[in-house]
Each structure stands twice: as structure tokens, then as C-alpha cells.
Amino acid sequence: MEKINLGVIGLGFIGKVHLRNCLNLKSVRVVAAADSSKKALNYARNFGVKQLFTDYNELLKLKDLDAVIIALPTHLHAECAIKAMEEGKHVFLEKPIARNVEEGRKIVSASKKNCVKFMVGYPSRFVPEFINLKNQMESGILGDIQLAYGVNIAAGPFFHRAESTIPRPVPEWWLNKQLTGGGVLVDLGCHMINLLRWYFGEVTDVKALLGYRFNFDFEDYATCIMNFEFGTSAVVNVGWFSQNTVVGVELFGTMSNARAYLSPSSKVVTAIKLLMGKTPKFFIPYLNEISHFVNYVKIDGNCENRLSGQDALRDLEIIAKAYKNQIE
Amino acid sequence: MVECKTRDVDSIKRAAREALKLIDHSLHKVEKIVIKPNMCYYWDWSTGQTTDPLFVAALISLFREEISPDVKISIVESDASAMKCKYAFKYLGYEKLAKDCNVDLVNLSTVEAEKAAVRVADEVFEFMIPKIIREADLCVNAPKMKYMSFTKISAALKNIYGCNPYPKKFEYHSKLDKVIVALNKVMPFDLHVLDGLTVCGSKTLRLGLVMASQDPVAIDAVAAKIMGVNPKSVAHLMLAEKEGLGKTSFVIKGFDVDYFRKRFPKRSLSEKVITLGYTVACKLGLDKRLV
Numbered sequence: 247m248e249k250i251n252l253g254v255i256g257l258g259f260i261g262k263v264h265l266r267n268c269l270n271l272k273s274v275r276v277v278a279a280a281d282s283s284k285k286a287l288n289y290a291r292n293f294g295v296k297q298l299f300t301d302y303n304e305l306l307k308l309k310d311l312d313a314v315i316i317a318l319p320t321h322l323h324a325e326c327a328i329k330a331m332e333e334g335k336h337v338f339l340e341k342p343i344a345r346n347v348e349e350g351r352k353i354v355s356a357s358k359k360n361c362v363k364f365m366v367g368y369p370s371r372f373v374p375e376f377i378n379l380k381n382q383m384e385s386g387i388l389g390d391i392q393l394a395y396g397v398n399i400a401a402g403p404f405f406h407r408a409e410s411t412i413p414r415p416v417p418e419w420w421l422n423k424q425l426t427g428g429g430v431l432v433d434l435g436c437h438m439i440n441l442l443r444w445y446f447g448e449v450t451d452v453k454a455l456l457g458y459r460f461n462f463d464f465e466d467y468a469t470c471i472m473n474f475e476f477g478t479s480a481v482v483n484v485g486w487f488s489q490n491t492v493v494g495v496e497l498f499g500t501m502s503n504a505r506a507y508l509s510p511s512s513k514v515v516t517a518i519k520l521l522m523g524k525t526p527k528f529f530i531p532y533l534n535e536i537s538h539f540v541n542y543v544k545i546d547g548n549c550e551n552r553l554s555g556q557d558a559l560r561d562l563e564i565i566a567k568a569y570k571n572q573i574e
Numbered sequence: 575m576v577e578c579k580t581r582d583v584d585s586i587k588r589a590a591r592e593a594l595k596l597i598d599h600s601l602h603k604v605e606k607i608v609i610k611p612n613m614c615y616y617w618d619w620s621t622g623q624t625t626d627p628l629f630v631a632a633l634i635s636l637f638r639e640e641i642s643p644d645v646k647i648s649i650v651e652s653d654a655s656a657m658k659c660k661y662a663f664k665y666l667g668y669e670k671l672a673k674d675c676n677v678d679l680v681n682l683s684t685v686e687a688e689k690a691a692v693r694v695a696d697e698v699f700e701f702m703i704p705k706i707i708r709e710a711d712l713c714v715n716a717p718k719m720k721y722m723s724f725t726k727i728s729a730a731l732k733n734i735y736g737c738n739p740y741p742k743k744f745e746y747h748s749k750l751d752k753v754i755v756a757l758n759k760v761m762p763f764d765l766h767v768l769d770g771l772t773v774c775g776s777k778t779l780r781l782g783l784v785m786a787s788q789d790p791v792a793i794d795a796v797a798a799k800i801m802g803v804n805p806k807s808v809a810h811l812m813l814a815e816k817e818g819l820g821k822t823s824f825v826i827k828g829f830d831v832d833y834f835r836k837r838f839p840k841r842s843l844s845e846k847v848i849t850l851g852y853t854v855a856c857k858l859g860l861d862k863r864l865v
Contacts, residue, residue, distance in 0.1 A: 416616060416656070418658075
């Protein structure tokens with residue numbers, strides 16, 4: 247397969263990031279896009295996408311389509327991913343895999359049943375600084391990692407993207423627990439849990455302290471305490487309350503320690519790069535994960551998939567357990 | 575202008591009472607009061623972008639003490655392009671405030687309103703005016719002071735823009751200055767008490783300022799000076815003065831402008847250049863190529 251024909255379903259913020267990254271990949275042909283908003287479809291049209299649909303079912307019927315990127319609100323993941331798999335499309339699905347374990351299991355099972363390749367988007371595993379931490383850990387230079395700390399603090403649904411002259415409202419589904427499956431623990435916690443599992447193996451025990459600063463029925467900050475199979479213990483802090491994003495990991499080993507904090511990208515530099523059609527720093531992990539997915543789809547037979555559906559499902563199981571084991 | 579060093583209802587109430595005394599504003603017996611805080615997006619008081627619910631709680635307590643414990647008080651705001659009151663009231667702490675202080679929370683986009691026309695310069699604007707504002711005996715504006723890319727500053731006059739019940743406010747952006755003035759003409763507020771406790775300039779800072787005036791143009795001119803902006807360069811301020819909404823000349827009572835101006839986190843030259851570049855880029859439509 248020289249080039250894969252790809253469709254993008256959902257053109258919200260992350261959907262647009264994926265679309266623009268795909269346009270920069272030589273091995274990808276973006277043949278179609280779907281979104282319920284005509285304005286979002288116009289965005290794709292401006293970047294040369296020819297086949298545009300307000301109903302993703304129409305997109306899935308395209309015969310020449312090899313794979314789809316699904317960047318829809320969480321409550322639509324299961325239905326859309328399963329339909330895509332039944333149509334024989336390989337699927338890249340945005341995290342979290344689904345709003346609950348049951349839905350997640352159905353998606354994983356559909357991918358197996360229909361023999362399609364399936365990957366869930368977790369850009370943290372493609373961040374060069376976090377890959378470097380893993381390399382340091384595996385080289386033995388840090389000794390045995392006893393403690394780890396992960397943090398992911400952002401504005402979440404309370405963030406207003408003010409780049410445009412027309413202010414964009416916060417998507418309402420994000421403020422509805424029934425549609426998201428939870429609060430910040432699902433949205434940002436899954437990134438950290440997934441990353442730490444990549445470092446330390448399976449979680450054997452998890453407890454969580456949940457906070458409600460903004461008076462909603464979902465947690466807007468949380469502390470998770472986890473034990474891993476090879477003896478590492480970790481604390482993860484996640485929050486949706488700050489205009490100042492912090493994403494980082496610290497590892498404390500018997501020989502040394504190491505840390506990686508992502509430096510925020512300058513909004514001005516990001517805007518200029520986007521206007522020039524170049525890849526801003528913020529897009530790079532997303533570009534790397536899509537490249538990984540494309541290679542995974544292109545190579546026949548089994549090859550490494552850094553982020554299987556099973557992996558993402560496990561993250562959701564741990565989050566479900568954390569909700570259950572709350573620290574009062 | 576009064577300084578309030580601590581963030582608690584009693585201290586803020588003391589400062590507001592003093593500020594009203596300085597401007598010789600006596601609170602007469604009224605039945606219905608409307609308070610319009612500044613709510614924007616979903617940024618709470620700690621960011622300096624929105625009116626502190628404790629500030630509003632202090633005003634409520636002051637009015638109940640000075641006017642009557644039974645006075646009916648409503649806190650009003652309207653839906654906007656990027657903000658829905660049903661979330662903002664909860665998120666910004668106003669739902670709790672309404673419950674604690676026994677006041678009504680009113681989304682102006684959902685209440686009865688009457689059409690009204692108003693002329694500004696050579697243009698006539700039509701708006702729906704919420705009945706609750708028209709029928710209030712005392713309309714109190716409780717704005718913030720902050721920089722804004724399209725109008726340079728946002729303070730008392732700009733806060734009344736949020737009384738327009740029409741949610742798609744971005745449609746007014748091409749003639750924002752005129753629309754701000756028109757809304758202030760058609761919905762004149764009696765009293766403006768600015769919440770400068772926490773302010774957002776180049777960064778967020780506890781400034782501890784409480785400022786009151788009956789003149790929205792004068793209070794905005796002072797706010798502009800504190801923020802290091804020449805009031806004469808603020809188009810909506812000059813237009814408001816021309817339309818008779820108030821005077822940019824003012825007499826300061828209480829603390830001096832310089833006392834707060836020195837501490838206000840003013841924008842650096844590079845920030846001003848970035849804002850200008852951004853505004854120009856938006857006007858050229860380049861923002862549509864961002865994500």
C-alpha cells in the first residue's frame with residue numbers, strides 16, 4: 247500500500263489538528279471528512295478535502311477509504327467506531343476509548359471480529375521528552391524506580407479558545423457527565439495512567455481523591471495514588487482549573503531521578519506556524535501518533551502498535567476502579 | 575476610590591459604603607434592584623476577569639442594610655457567543671451566592687423584553703430591552719477593569735453590553751464602539767461600583783481597588799488611566815462622552831489614581847504589539863486558518 251486513503255470524522259479542535267497533520271504526511275491521502283457543522287466542513291474544504299459529509303455514515307460507505315480518524319465527543323465513540331469497523335475500515339480513535347468499560351469492550355471486540363487495525367490516540371507516548379524518560383529508565387541509569395509523580399493541569403472545558411474573532415462556546419457535551427463518562431480523571435487522568443503504565447506495567451491498586459471546585463456533578467480536580475506490578479508507587483494530580491497548562495512526569499529511582507515537563511508553546515509562534523502551513527510544536531506528538539497509526543495500517547500482518555484498544559480499555563478499567571475506591 | 579486589602583464580605587462592604595459616601599450617593603428607598611456583574615467565558619474571580627461573587631454579596635448586604643432587608647435583588651447576565659448563563663452562574667459561584675443571599679439569578683436572554691430603538695451618531699440600533707432592567711428602581715453595574723483587543727479596555731460601559739439579551743453578540747463586533755454606547759443610552763445604569771479587588775492586566779494581581787461613580791464615562795476614564803491607557807484613545811469612551819453619557823474629566827475622591835496605577839500590571843510594549851498584530855490578523859480573516 248503506497249498511500250492510505252483516510253477520512254476524518256469530527257472536526258472539533260483535535261479533529262482539526264489531526265486533519266492538518268494528515269495533510270503533511272506523504273503516505274496519507276485525506277479523501278473525506280465528516281462533521282455535523284457545515285462551518286467545520288468548510289474548514290476542511292479550505293484545506294482541499296473534496297468529499298464532505300454532515301453524516302459520518304455516508305463517509306463510512308466510501309469504498310476507497312482505508313481508515314478513519316474518529317475525533318467525536320466521547321458518547322459517540324462506540325457507535326461510530328463499531329460502524330467503521332463493520333465497514334472494514336481501520337480505526338484511529340481519540341482517547342478515552344469510550345465513556346465506560348462496557349462500551350470500550352464492545353469496541354475492542356468489534357475490532358477483533360472485523361479484523362481491522364485499531365489504535366487509540368494518546369499523544370503522551372509520542373512526546374519526545376516522555377520517550378526520553380522511558381529510555382533513561384530502561385537504560386538503568388536511574389536504578390529501580392520506587393516513586394513517580396505525574397501532573398496534568400489545564401483549563402479543560404472551561405477554556406475558551408479566543409484565537410478567533412468569533413468566540414467559540416465550550417462544547418456542552420463536555421459538561422455533561424452522562425456524555426463524557428466522568429470528569430477530569432477520564433479526560434486528563436487517562437493520559438497519565440496510560441503513560442505510567444507504559445513505564446511501569448500494570449496497576450495493581452488505585453485510590454482517588456476527587457475535588458469539585460466549580461460546583462458541577464463531575465470532578466474538576468483529582469489525585470490518584472497507584473501501585474504498579476513491579477513495585478513502583480505513583481501519585482497523579484490532574485485538574486481542570488488553570489489557565490496555565492502543566493504536563494509533567496518525575497521519576498525517583500534508587501540511583502538517580504529524572505523529570506520531564508512540557509514547556510508550553512508560544513501562542514504567537516503557534517499561530518504564525520499555522521498560518522504558514524507549518525507544524526507547530528504542540529502538533530508534533532499528534533503528528534507522531536498518526537504517523538505510527540499509518541505505518542501500522544500500511545504494514546501487512548502484525549507489527550508493533552504502541553496503543554492498542556486493549557491498552558486503552560485497561561486505562562478505563564483503572565479509572566472505573568479509582569472512582570470506586572475514593573478517599574473520603 | 576477606596577482600598578480594600580482583604581477579600582471578605584465585611585471588608586468589601588465597608589469599602590463600598592465608603593466609596594458611595596465619597597461620591598455622595600445616598601441610597602433611597604426602592605423596591606427592585608438589579609445588579610449586573612461582569613461574567614465572561616468561564617473564568618472565575620481568581621483570574622481577575624470576572625466580578626467576584628463576594629463583591630456582589632457585599633453590595634447585596636450593603637443595600638439590604640441601607641435600603642431595606644426586604645428589597646428584591648436580581649443578579650443579571652445574558653448568554654453570549656461563547657458563554658451560557660446556565661453554566662456561568664454555577665461555575666463562577668453565582669448559584670451558590672444566590673442561594674446564600676436569597677437573590678434571583680436572571681438570564682436576560684430568557685426573560686420578557688421589549689423592543690427599543692436608539693440613535694448613536696448617524697446610526698439607529700434596535701435592541702430588546704429586558705423588562706426586569708426597565709422596571710428596576712435601581713440598576714447597579716459591577717464591572718471589572720481589563721484590557722480587550724477590540725475596545726482597548728473593558729470596564730463599566732462595556733459591561734452593559736452584556737445586558738443585551740441577544741446571544742450572538744459577535745455579530746456586533748464590526749461596530750462594537752457604537753453598540754456599547756447605544757446599549758448604555760438605552761439602558762442607563764444608576765450606579766457603577768467597579769470590582770478592582772483582583773485584576774487581570776499583563777498578569778493577575780490583588781489590587782484591592784473599589785471604585786464607585788454615577789458616571790460610567792468618568793469611571794472608565796479613571797480605569798483607563800490606572801491601566802496606563804489614554805482615555806482619549808478609547809473610541810467608545812469618547813463616543814459615549816459625545817453622546818452625553820458622561821464626562822471623561824473627573825474629580826477623584828479618596829485614594830489617588832497614581833496609587834493604583836503604579837501597581838496595576840500594565841501591558842508591556844511587546845504585549846501591545848502582539849495584541850495589535852492579532853487584531854489586524856483577525857480583521858484580515860487569517861484567524862480562520864487557525865484551529
